[in-house]
Amino acid sequence: MRTPGRKSPDGERRGGTVNHGAWHRTVLRRIRRAGGAVLAGVVLVALILGGCGSPGSGGSGGEEQVLNDNIGSEPPTLDPALMTDLTSFQIVNSVMEGLTRIGPNGVEPGMAAEWGVSDDQMTYTFHLRDAVWQNGDPVTAEDFVYAWLRVLNPETGAPYAYQLYYIKNAEAYNSGEITDPSQVGVKALDEKTLQVTLESPTPYFLSLTAFPTLMPVHKATVESNPDWAGEAATYVGNGPFKIAEWVHDSHIDLVKSDTYWDKDTVRLEKMHIVMVNEGATAETMFANGELDSNGSLNPQDIPQLLASGEAKTSPIISVTSIYFNTRKAPFDDPRVRKAFTLALDRKAIVEQILKGGQKPALAFVPFGIPNPVTNQDFREEGGDYFQDADVETARRLLAEAGYPDGQGFPKVTYLYNDNDTNRALAEAYQQMWKQNLGVQVELQSMEWKVFLAAQKQGDYDLSRGNWVGDYLDPMTFLDLWVTGGGNNRVGWSNAQYDRLIEEAKATGDQQVRFQNMHEAEKILMDEMPIGPIFFGVNVYQEKPYVKGVFRTALGTTDYKWAYIEGKGQ
The missing domain is CATH 3.10.105.10 (Dipeptide-binding Protein; Domain 3)
Incomplete structure (x- = not known):
């Protein structure tokens, strides 16, 4: 994905390793999670744990759960089918959710509560949980079929359509070689069961199901308004937060979604996200307490900020x-x-x-x-x-x-x-x-x-x-x-x-x-x-009272587990 050279004008990855051979040999075994996620995706997670304030235990102590952040620029689009850049991804990762989510333990359940993979690693079966869109409509397997076929439809012009080419006949459909979308290897077996057939075994496919291009979209919203993804009032998501206000080239306000399936995990009530790309201005806002986190830094200031502890680094590839x-x-x-x-x-x-x-x-x-x-x-x-x-x-x-x-x-x-x-x-x-x-x-x-x-x-x-x-x-x-x-x-x-x-x-x-x-x-x-x-490397500022922010080596920042603790102390 592209980055404007803000939070990551650069990047490198680090981490541990996971053995998934036995998991991939299991025939349609359901992967159940309780008290933690099963890691999956072969080398996906190997270097994914870039930088993370621990999202584990800890309370908010009754403090106001509002985070003020800076993403540096206006997101070009919040339509999962059309975005290619990290600025857009960061917002969408908060307001949308795919089959899985990249979290502190690697690949974690998202809209899919559990899944299985065939012995030949060619067929994935996802079992969706009882989740809803922010308007109350249920999230169904058909939402994923619709979203993925929309990405592959040549008329959409999705830059990231090739991320779905691992699916059977996906490239043929996107190129116009075949015109029948039913031949593409993604099927809704019922309202809550999605079956995906691949062209060949793809060791990192599971990680791709967390990628924004593969996130679902609300069909009725998309088809009723071609500009649905451009304003707060028309955006319908299914993630931990929802867009409350969007003043273009100024700020986006996100608030906790009361319809999100895992809302009890989400501690932040609001995120006020500004779009300041001048490093000196953003650094001043951070120093004055107007920002709790900031990724727009003047390169001349970075050595001093790092030496004083006012800036941090995390790996990014x-x-x-x-x-x-x-x-x-x-x-x-x-x-x-x-x-x-x-x-x-x-x-x-x-x-x-x-x-x-x-x-x-x-x-x-x-x-x-x-x-x-x-x-x-x-x-x-x-x-x-x-x-x-x-x-x-x-x-x-x-x-x-x-x-x-x-x-x-x-x-x-x-x-x-x-x-x-x-x-x-x-x-x-x-x-x-x-x-x-x-x-x-x-x-x-x-x-x-x-x-x-x-x-x-x-x-x-x-x-x-x-x-x-x-x-x-x-x-x-x-x-x-x-x-x-x-x-x-x-x-x-x-x-x-x-x-x-x-x-x-x-x-x-x-x-x-x-x-x-x-x-x-x-x-x-x-x-x-x-x-x-x-x-590169990710260089950023973050107040010590900001806890639980998960920064991956893939460049994304996830606030699902974030909270404020100790502000004012």
Whole structure:
């Protein structure tokens, strides 16, 4: 998923491991939970416990349960079928809920009270609990069928439709190869039973059922109002909170939902969420007590804030890159793309600008994703694909492309969404390209929503790119770049790359999967439609009286278990 470079201008993952082999061999065994959730999803949970104030025991002591937070920008959309960014995901994760939820214990029950998986790991059967939408209508299996088919319907134009391609005939339906939605492997066996048939065993499928794209939607609401997801008054959710007020580009107020199935667990009564992207302003609001948590920080302030304990870090698996528009000159030439990538000094960037513990990225897939066959980290296995600040090679490649010392290079503009961190990075890139290549690059900033639209339309030369993993597998970073992919914003296409990714998705042999993914990453780095810059870390502020906030290494922040305790002490 995309992030505006706010709470995670960067990212890396950590955690423990879980053995699920026996669970996957059980034939349609119901997974019952009492007093805790069964972990599932193979490597999903391996690094998911990024940062979490303990959501366990502890009381609110009668204190006002109101949390003031800052998400930095207006969410581009709150329609689960259309969103691609972390800002939108954070709100939707509070007001919607899928079959499962990623919690402190890994994959936990959501709308599904229990589930089972067939012995061949191809069929999942979910048994829904007696839950309701905020308007009182029951949440049914048909709500999930409708929502998933809506994502796959070509007319919807869902960027994340490919996240459902693991389901039988999903890709064929989305591509128009078949037109009968009943052939897609998602069925409502009855009002409370959902059956999902996959194309091939997918070890991380269970974790995907918590992903926003796979959340249900209220059919009557969606069909009666095409703009249902844009206003508080028309939004119908099924999550722990509901939208009470939405003043665009200002704030969103969420209040505890009295219809949520697990409302007794939810302690916060209200969240007031502002949209302040200027770090200095947000830091002042935090210092003055106007904010209880904040993710918009001025990069120059981060070392001091971390040293004083006024800021914290948590791991997140993400990579920030330069996206090159390969559809047009001069970035249709891989030599130019490589020159621009190699000319940047990542060590200087992370040490002199970011200063939060980020790491230089000399490949695309971040550290923190284990290979279950070798028990080694995917990034450590693959190693580096280029040298940092390799100015000599960069100049040679640019000359070979016809631009010696930058002579004759056309006017190009670097596009980024505006905040303190991204602005500082853009200026550093600009200076390095001028000094090391002799190329003057113009800079253009945009508001987050407008930036995403321009990038999607291909209306840029080169731009900021950031990706946070959606699940714990290299595939979440690599299937971005298949030909025509919904989140392939660079226009790159490579038949061999497509074949390797397709084969990796179709096999249950982990050795073959990981070998294919390493080979695919090598092709990606050889042609370099994207230039990796750094692997990130989540830097944020949070008052000591804020308890139980769950921050995952997947970049999401969950307030279901959050509460206020000790404020004013």
